[in-house]
Amino acid sequence: MDNRFIIPLIPGRERLQRLTGATKVRLFTATLFVLMVSFDLRILIPGLVLQCVLLASIHPSLHKLRFIIVFIIITNAINILLFFLADPLIGSKLAGSTTVLFSLSSHFPFTGETLWYFFARLSKIASVFVASLWFALSITPSQLASGLYSLKFPYKVCTMISLGLRYIPDILRDYENTKAAMQMRGLELDPKKTSLGARLKQTTLILFPLVIITFEKVGVIANAMELRGYGQGKKRSYYCEPETTRDDIVVQILAAALFLVFAVYIVTGWISPHPDLWYPFR
């Protein structure tokens, strides 16, 4: 039960994983900026392809990711369905034109714009999700901290984030033990035997000691870090950060290019506003 969580603590061996934390954080941030800026499929489709290539390059174990992938697909399918039920003409409003393809009833016309919008929406979510996956699978908590620090975040904030991630497995293990202890004392967590409400209420019983244990740990860790002189200097360096290689420079240029796409999109948007949805078939 030691490391079944997807937070890697040792950098992997693939090219993408061997990059410095600073490079990975830059690439990921630039990617997010570009993907978030619009529903424009001319940007989203190349984006999605790029993210999939990046993810494939680290050979992820699909078996471990199956649960989260299925989860994301289901929640987004529900999300799209609700959008459609709430407003079947949402795409037409955003694109500024209406092309009815066919209608189930007068209340639910299928327009080309709405289908296009949902396609764009799904591409956007998929590419952000895939980007998050490669990022999570290729960066260690310490590298994340050093990456954020290179973007001028205060290093104490960076340390907080990396420690938080580093201790998730420990906290989960404490949770397992407390849960076992509570089950021994008669807490029934079997879904077949107890209702959801009762189970939720009982889970709070487990969370209480978990919070206590975690606070104890926080105190111990804070002391240990202070004893080793943490927080004395204004700046710090990171042991976990590998040396910058040519790969890093190439990827940082790519990240800059992505950021440029974002900037150009914003600036041209100021000059002549883009339609909310780019739709080529009007």
Place this chain on the structure above:
Amino acid sequence: MPRKEMLPLVAQAAALVGMDGMLNRLPYELSGGQKQKVALAGVLHGRVDILLFDEPLASLDPKAGMDAMEMIDNLRRDLEVTTLIIEHRLEDVLYRPVDRIIVLNAGRVVAEGSPDDILKSRVLKQYGIREPLYVSALMDIAPDIPLPEGPLDQPGALNLSAYREAFTKFIQVEPPAPSPEKGEPLMAVQGVTFAYEDVPVLQNVRLTIHPGERIALMGENGAGKSTLARLLCGVERPVQGRILWQGKDYTTMSIAQLAQKIGYVMQNPNQMLVKDIVIQEVRLALELRRFPKEETERRVRQALTLTGLYPMRNWPIGALSYGQKKRVTIAVMLALEPSILILDEPTAGQDFAHYTEMMTFVEKLSKENAMTVLFITHDLHLALEYTDRAVLLSRGQIIADGNTFDVLCDETLLLQASLKKTSLMEMAQKLNINASAFVRRFTAFERGLARG
């Protein structure tokens, strides 16, 4: 500091503690001893003048404890630093020589001197610290014989020939052998194999537990002791093999049902306590099981009285010491009136006075209520003193199961399980007398002394 300068310094610090080959391991993959080495390497940077160790031996198995002391001593020599070790396991600390011993009590220094002086003065016992066993043996068995020449903290160098006669006579008075009446087995573990993910933890384990037994389950860190305990109370289930409760397969019983038969007291009490007030904590398990009110109150009162917590029943849990919390967890399990009680490291991190108090209480419990108690422990003395049967686990397999004295006086077995032979054994071997008989006799003798 640029990373280029960091790399050699880190490598150097790791090499000092012998962890240079393991810099890329995950913290979870390290044993207790290795984690300690890492923690030590973490403070070795720069010029350190004083190294202070706060209970470095707590939660280490005896072999790992010896390695830790050796490492501390080597560091002191190589780096020429002053070293201060805070411990109550004095005998284990003295595995490597120290210059001075300082005894603290209630915030005051009550004794200070060379190990030799301190050991001879017997001031340790007075302040609830266990003396090295060989010292107690020499002074208690034959108080009339003048102590041998040479420093008392190095048992290997002592000339004990003067004691041979007294000791040979001493072991001739055999204590009554504990009556081996065993009823129908309560629990039977039949060829159980268990693995986390694909990592095997237990292999083909066979074990039978009878009513009223006191068993010590011992083995190195990570041998699978706690996993076996979790299997017994159903928190984990066997991958292969069966576990029988009174002849019936236990797979159909839930954890909650099993807990009324087997109470497992975990090592860390904080993982078990969820309520604000002591009495609520003890009551919780009965309330969750919807016991009738009078029955609940009767059991709660009984559990609290047995554990000596009744006067503190309305105390907030947060106000209790670690040892008291440990007691609450025992009371919690006792309220369910189980037939078997599993105690995971009941005395870890407690000084000798608290240790004795806790163990006397557990012993009383097992005797008065004919309860089977299974101790998971590294402590050889605890096993020798309070159990009849010892089970040794090593790398997931049971390598010995039998009378405590016989098992724990077998040097090859001890070595295999990362346990350390007691100084009593060493002494017996030196005097060429039967080690098992001597340890058995001396344990009974010391208990006689303690009771006056």
